[in-house]
Amino acid sequence: MAEYRPVIGLEIHAEMASQRKMFCGCLNNSDEKKPNVNVCPVCLAHPGTLPVANRKPVEAMIKIGVAVGGKLAEQARFYRKNYFYPDLPKGYQITSQPEQFVIGGSLRVGGREIKIDHIHLEEDTGTLVHDKSDSHTLVDFNRAGVPLMELVTEPVIESGVEARRFAEELQLLLRYLGVAEANMEKGEMRCEVNISLSQSADKRGGKLGTKVEIKNLNSFRAVERAVEFETERQAKILEAGEKVVQETRGWDETKQETVSQRRKEEAHDYRYFPEPDLPPYRLADFDIETIKKDVPELPAEKRERLQKEYDLSGSQVEVLVADKELAEFYERATGEFKADERGVPYGIIYNYLVSDLRGLMKSEGVGFGVLKITPENFADLAALVAKGEIGSRVAKDVLAEMFKTGADPRAIVKEKGLEQVSEERELVAAVKKIISENEKAVADYKKGKEASLKFLVGQAMKETEGRGEPKMLEKLLGEELGE
Numbered sequence: 351m352a353e354y355r356p357v358i359g360l361e362i363h364a365e366m367a368s369q370r371k372m373f374c375g376c377l378n379n380s381d382e383k384k385p386n387v388n389v390c391p392v393c394l395a396h397p398g399t400l401p402v403a404n405r406k407p408v409e410a411m412i413k414i415g416v417a418v419g420g421k422l423a424e425q426a427r428f429y430r431k432n433y434f435y436p437d438l439p440k441g442y443q444i445t446s447q448p449e450q451f452v453i454g455g456s457l458r459v460g461g462r463e464i465k466i467d468h469i470h471l472e473e474d475t476g477t478l479v480h481d482k483s484d485s486h487t488l489v490d491f492n493r494a495g496v497p498l499m500e501l502v503t504e505p506v507i508e509s510g511v512e513a514r515r516f517a518e519e520l521q522l523l524l525r526y527l528g529v530a531e532a533n534m535e536k537g538e539m540r541c542e543v544n545i546s547l548s549q550s551a552d553k554r555g556g557k558l559g560t561k562v563e564i565k566n567l568n569s570f571r572a573v574e575r576a577v578e579f580e581t582e583r584q585a586k587i588l589e590a591g592e593k594v595v596q597e598t599r600g601w602d603e604t605k606q607e608t609v610s611q612r613r614k615e616e617a618h619d620y621r622y623f624p625e626p627d628l629p630p631y632r633l634a635d636f637d638i639e640t641i642k643k644d645v646p647e648l649p650a651e652k653r654e655r656l657q658k659e660y661d662l663s664g665s666q667v668e669v670l671v672a673d674k675e676l677a678e679f680y681e682r683a684t685g686e687f688k689a690d691e692r693g694v695p696y697g698i699i700y701n702y703l704v705s706d707l708r709g710l711m712k713s714e715g716v717g718f719g720v721l722k723i724t725p726e727n728f729a730d731l732a733a734l735v736a737k738g739e740i741g742s743r744v745a746k747d748v749l750a751e752m753f754k755t756g757a758d759p760r761a762i763v764k765e766k767g768l769e770q771v772s773e774e775r776e777l778v779a780a781v782k783k784i785i786s787e788n789e790k791a792v793a794d795y796k797k798g799k800e801a802s803l804k805f806l807v808g809q810a811m812k813e814t815e816g817r818g819e820p821k822m823l824e825k826l827l828g829e830e831l832g833e
Contacts, residue, residue, distance in 0.1 A: 353549065354547040354548065354549060354559075354581075354584075354585045354588065355508070355547065355548050356508065356509065356545055356546075356547055356548075356577065356581045357505050357545070357546050357547070357548050357558055357559075358505060358506075358507035358508065358509075358512075358513055358543060358544065358545050358577060359467075359502070359503050359504060359505035359506075359507065359543075359544040359545075360501075360502070360503045360507065360513060360516060360517065360541060360542070360543060360544075360573075361500060361501070361502050361503075361541070361542040361543075361544070362500070362501045362517060362520060362539065362540070362541050362542075363474075363498050363499065363500050363539065363540045363541075363542075364498070364499045364501075364520075364521075364524055364530045364532045364538065364539045365378070365380065365474060365493075365496050365497065365498055365499075365530060365532075365537075365538045365539070366378075366406075366407040366410050366471075366496075366497040366498065366499055366529055366530055367410075367528070367529055367530050367531060368404055368406045368407050368410075368497055369406075370404055371388075371393055371404065371473075371495040371496050371497065372401075372403065372404050372407060372444070372471075372472075372473045372495055372496065372497040372498075373392060373393070373401030373402060373403060373404070373444060373473060373495055374390050374392035374393045374401070374402070374495055375390065376388045376389060376390050376392075376393055376495065378496050378497070379492070380493075380496075380531075380533075380536045380537065380538050381536075382492050385479070385488070385490035385491075385492060386490060386491050386492060387492060388492045389491045389492065389494070392495070393439065393491065393494050393495035394439050394491060394494070395439035395440040395441075400627050401444065401625075401627055401628060403428070403628055404497060407471060407497035407499075408451070408471065408631060408636075409636065409641060410497075410499075410527075410529035410530075411451040411452060411469065411471050411499065412451070412633075412636060412638065412641050413527055413529060413641050413644065413645055414452065414469060414499065414523075414524070414527060414529060415451065415452035415455065415469065416641065416642050416645055417523060417527055417645055417648055418452070418455030418456060418457055418466055418469075418523075419454075419455045419456060420452040420453060420454045420455030420466060420468075420469065421452065421453045421454050421455075422451070422452060422633055422638075423449065423450060423451055423452070423453065423633065424632070424633050424634075425449075425630050425631065425632050425633065426446050426449045426450065426451050426630065426631050427446070427449050427624055427625070427628070427629070427630035427631065428444050428445065428446055428624070428625040428628045429444070429445055429446070429447065429448065429449070429622045429623060429624055429625055430442040430443070430444060430445075430621075430622065430623055430624075430625050431443045431444075431445045431447065431472075431620045431622055432620055432621045432622075433620055435475065436478065436487070436489055437475045437476035437477060437478050437489050437491070437494065438475050438476070438494075439476070439491060439494055443472055443473060443475070444472060444473050444625055444628070445470060445471070445472035445473070446470040446471045446472065447470045447472065447500075447622070448622060450468040450469060450470040451469060451470055451471055451631075452466075452468060452469040452470075453467075453468050454466060454467070454468070455469070457516060457519055457520060457523065458519075458650050459512060459515045459516050459519050460512065460515055462512075464503055464504075464506060464507060464512075464516050465503065465504040465506055466501060466502070466503055466504065467502045467503060467504050468501075468502055469499060469500065469501045469502070470499075470500055471497065471498070471499055471500075472498050472500060473494070473495045473496065473497065473498060474493050474494065474495065474496040474497075474498040475493065475494060476489050476490055476491040476492070476493055476494040477489070477490045477492070477493050477537070478490075493537075499529075499530070501520065503516065505544065505546075509577065510573070510574040510575065510576070510577030510578040510581070511574055513543065513573050513574060513577050514570045514571070514573045514574040517539075517541050517570055517573055518570055519649065520532075521534075521539060522649045522671070522672065523648060523649060525674065526646055526647075526648055526649055526674060527645065527646070527648075528646075534568050534569050534570065535568075535569075537568065540566055540567065540568055541567040541568075541572075541573050542563060542564060542565050542566065542567065543563070543564040543567065543573065543576055543577055543580070544561050544562070544563050544564075545561070545562055545564070545577060545580050545581065545584075546558050546559040546560055546561045546562065546584070546594070547559040547581065547584045547585060547588060547594070549588070559584065559588070559594055560593065560594040560595065560596050561596060562580060562584070562594065562595075562596065562597060562598075562599055562608075563597075563598045563599070564576050564577075564580060564598075564599050564600070564601060564608055565598055565599070565600055565611065566600065566601075567601055572601050572603065575601075575606060576601045576608055579606065579607050579608055580599070580608050583607075583608065595613065596613070597610055597611070597612065597613045598610075598611045598612050598613075599611055649671050652670075652671050652677065653667055653668075653671050656670060656671070656677075660684070660696045661696050661697065662696060662697075662700060666700055666704075669704055670700075675717075675718040676703070676704070676708065676718070678718075679703065679718060679725055679728075680699065680700065680703055682725035682726075683699050683703070683725040683726075683728045683729045683732070684696060684699055684729070685725075686725065686726055686729035686730075695732055695733075695735075695736040698732045698735055698736055699728070699729065699732045702728075702731065702732060702735075702745065702749065703728070706746060706749055707723065707728070707749060707753070710749070710750065710753045714753075722752070722753065722754075722755065722756030723749075723752050723753060723756060724756070727752060727756075727757075727758055727759055728752075730758065730759050730760060731745060731748060731749060731752065731759040734748075734759060734760070734763065739763070740763060744763075748762050748763060780810050781810055781827055784806055784809045784810045784827075785806070785827070785831070787809075788805075788806060788809060791805050791806055791809075792806070792831065796831065803827060806827050810827065
């Protein structure tokens with residue numbers, strides 16, 4: 351397969367986070383479970399009804415265009431894209447294709463700039479629900495008319511991993527901008543892959559092969575796996591001296607393979623023509639400067655800044671960037687240390703936040719919006735650990751109490767008598783008891799097994815209920831064992 355390389359382009363749809371649908375006043379609510387509730391004569395295409403465009407999704411398109419560095423169209427208008435499908439009430443889709451709102455731009459993925467061809471805005475279709483008996487199909491029109499962004503990349507993606515990472519980065523960007531949640535499990539974001547094999551290992555050239563489209567991939571994992579499978583499938587066909595057929599394929603999650611859906615010998619003629627009931631949009635009609643100012647620090651910028659400002663690994667930075675609220679809480683907590691010059695234990699704050707606090711939040715189903723612990727109190731907890739006033743075991747207990755009550759950590763430590771014990775006279779008794787109860791570990795240590803000393807320190811920590819200072823315990827154990 352060395353002489354073939356995949357040439358991949360993505361088409362990604364994401365529902366815009368507006369309260370109302372694109373051309374009517376119905377609610378845009380992806381959490382609605384009851385079918386055909388958020389519908390009206392407009393989105394059901396009853397005769398005599400007229401669309402009225404929602405301005406918010408258009409402003410969201412401008413914001414996305416600014417974020418990816420694309421060119422904003424001076425004028426764009428909506429068209430009718432004509433085709434028949436059971437969940438398309440009108441028999442056509444209103445779309446800004448072929449007059450896109452955004453031309454060009456790029457998104458950085460793994461050190462490479464993935465170029466974007468264009469981004470346009472359209473309305474979503476309904477949802478087909480297939481009966482388990484396969485005897486009939488139901489149609490839910492709740493989603494029909496929801497504002498839908500479509501982003502099309504240039505065919506420059508080189509692997510399944512890169513395709514997945516691009517989709518993940520786009521989801522993150524949309525969330526940072528506040529224009530979409532893009533939850534794939536809810537159908538708010540869907541991916542389609544166009545893939546062919548170039549008959550050359552040279553990335554700068556080579557004859558392109560026949561393009562195959564893989565539709566409606568609804569997870570990042572499926573994007574990566576579908577590309578990997580299809581690359582291998584097409585390579586085997588070419589190696590056998592056969593031709594790849596231009597077609598649309600789907601992804602079978604159970605079998606982990608693509609399956610043929612329909613042959614596509616030539617492009618559809620959608621008979622685009624301007625939507626007569628909607629006027630063109632002019633860029634001059636929008637407050638572009640205000641929209642630009644509303645663009646926050648973006649994921650790529652945040653990665654670079656966190657790497658410079660904090661002593662964190664690349665993987666730790668990725669954890670923070672992937673969760674905007676988590677990163678904001680972290681920076682507010684570390685900011686407390688900067689304010690009073692106590693020194694900044696970035697690693698301590700990160701570990702207790704990501705491992706312990708986030709674990710408590712997940713187990714209780716609590717978000718940052720209702721969290722009782724303030725970043726200021728969380729910083730105080732880290733300070734207690736950093737100064738050696740409490741140990742790690744006690745810190746976890748204090749954090750659990752803070753999570754329940756929102757109380758100040760110093761007050762909890764004082765009230766429960768959890769201060770770290772570092773006085774020798776209070777620790778010698780615990781050390782002697784541990785030595786007498788763990789003869790084998792003592793013998794192993796005297797034979798040169800250093801791990802046994804760590805074990806004995808751990809047992810001494812338990813004996814002191816986590817209040818013993820570990821370094822002091824290790825020193826006393828060494829002295830008692832004859833060092």
